[in-house]
Amino acid sequence: MFRHTRLRLITLALLAIGAVLYGAFTGYFGLEVLTEIAILAILVLSLDLVAGFGGMVSLCHGALMGTGAYAFAMLASDLGLSPAAAMAGAIGLTGAVAALIGAICARSHGIYFIMATLAFSQMGYSLVFESPWFGGDDGLSDVPRPDLSAIGLDLNDPRTFTFWCLAALALAYLVAAQVLRSGMGRSMVGLMHNEKRLRALGLTAWRVKAVAFGISGAIAGLAGVLAAQQTQYISPGLMAWTVSGEALVVVILGGLGTLVGPLVGALLFVMLRHEVSAFTPYWHAVVGMILVAVVMSRANGVYGWIEHRLSVRGAHGKPIEPEVENA
Helix, strand or coil, X not given: CCCCCHHHHHHHHHHHHHHHHHHHHCCHHHHHHHHHHHHHHHHHHHHHHHHHHHCCXXXXXXXXXXXXXXXXXXXXXXXXXXXXXXXXXXXXXXXXXXXXXXXHHCCCCHHHHHHHHHHHHHHHHHHHHHCHHHCHHHCEECCCCCCCHHXXXXXXXXXXXXXXXXXXXXXXXXXXXXXXXXXXXXXXXXXXXXXXXXXXCCCCHHHHHHHHHHHHHHHHHHHHHHHHHHHCEECXXXXXXXXXXXXXXHHHHHCCCCCCHHHHHHHXXXXXXXXXXXXXXXXXXXXXXXXXXXXXXXXXXXXXXXHHHHXXXXXXXXXXXXXXXXX
């Protein structure tokens, strides 16, 4: 069962304190970077929920993120719903779409599951790109932000909006952690390790996978809603399979199946992108080499490697954090 070890709690505390302090004192560019990190962290958190703990490696989470963004824009702009109602509707709709995808793909495993989700991603991208109703390749503009003036908050202020995204990230993490600590989380981990055994015990595997994928999709939809609010513009590029591939890279870079690792991965990935791109346009190559090094070292990402090394030291009698168990 997923649990918060001392190391995970310390890491979460350091990330939270660092984000708050940086957000409080940085300038406009720093706020944009921090917002980008928060939105990416929500997306990779949703992916780690199903890939790291349910064994469902997905290449459609970018499309689910785009679904949330487009649903929010159209509910708020075309149907005239309030931004708050549009957010709830977009997240719920994305969760329903994800649950349907999870149910359809539930009987496939490994590479076949990946290819099935990739197919759904490409279908979503083609639908949005070709349809004038979704703005085609021009996308949709004038996406509104929620009006929180009643409680004294102006989301048009960059600093306030950054903290709005950080609060959403904290909420998404709490939801994901609670799911993993529940019976649903234990069922997901059990299905990943021995699906046949759990089926023999009477567990309806496809239903568990559908619900888990739906929850994950709803969190990805939240990331899409925030991405639409950040730029107040969305385009079909948000639904490209490369967005899903990038999210998977971040999860592996941080630590698959740790829930905390993807947050670290999102921070490292965005900082690498901005810092390395200042020196060379081939920043993807640098990230790729780092990823290859992580994979070849057989470490479970940067955070997973730290967790493992501390567990090894603890096994030799030193009072260091014990190794984490996911099930």
